[in-house]
Amino acid sequence: MPSSPTQNQPKPKPGLTLWFNRFASRAAHFTGTPWVFVTAVLSIVLWAATGPLLGFSEVWQLTVNTGTTIITFLMVFLIQNTQNRDAVAMHIKLDELIRATRNAENSLLDLEELTEDELDQFRNTYEKLAEKARQTQQKKKTAA
Template sequence: MVKPELIFTHVANTVSHAAGKAVTFGLCVLAVLAWAVTGPYFDYSDTWQLIINTSTTIITFLMVFLIQNTQNRDNAAIQTKLDELIRASEARNRLVGIEHLTENEVDQLRKDIERKVRARAKGGHGRLPEEGAQSRHRGETR
């Protein structure tokens, strides 16, 4: 039996991929134009307006979840790949998992790294202070 999450993943990938194509955008433009052209025929009635409002609301509502699911999986895959590159290289292992830090902690780490880069460019040693905030979130090695 096929797992429901596999079906959802397949549908989310397919719809997200299709939604990003130029032909999909063109079809949507044609649908809106067809709706607009029929306005005089339906005397711009409330029902005529309700059709486009309801259609676009339903499509938008569903697309938010499908695209967010796809984006979450893509981000997790990219983060995993980056973590593996950091782990397997000479880079500092303390950068693995920083996506779990708070926004302020990540911002401070970014500023420290930028300061280090500037110091190295000027001929200094450019050492970073140890980050106490990161060790609260996980064990780290250098």
């Protein structure tokens, strides 16, 4: 009996990659909570309220500019890591659905590895199939 794809799951990556993946997942989950959003809004409101007290000084402006720049810079990498893993997981799931579906076109497995020209060829083929299906549907409607 052939082994199923779930029996051949890869082992977790050791070291820094595993640590970063876990950290990025937890950070993305945490920063996506309503409490973090409320905290961010309250921080900006507090910062804005202290403006008149500090005379809208350069230090006052630099504080929020530096803080938001650093947070944004770091979040880009966390979000990209999360998106990369989510995209890979989605492709694996779609590949499994294609593989397991009877009469599916198995050449569509792993399309994300193709060049732009190869993808264009597939797109053109499926655009023609879609157009043919629409024409057939239209003929059925007019005949009814």
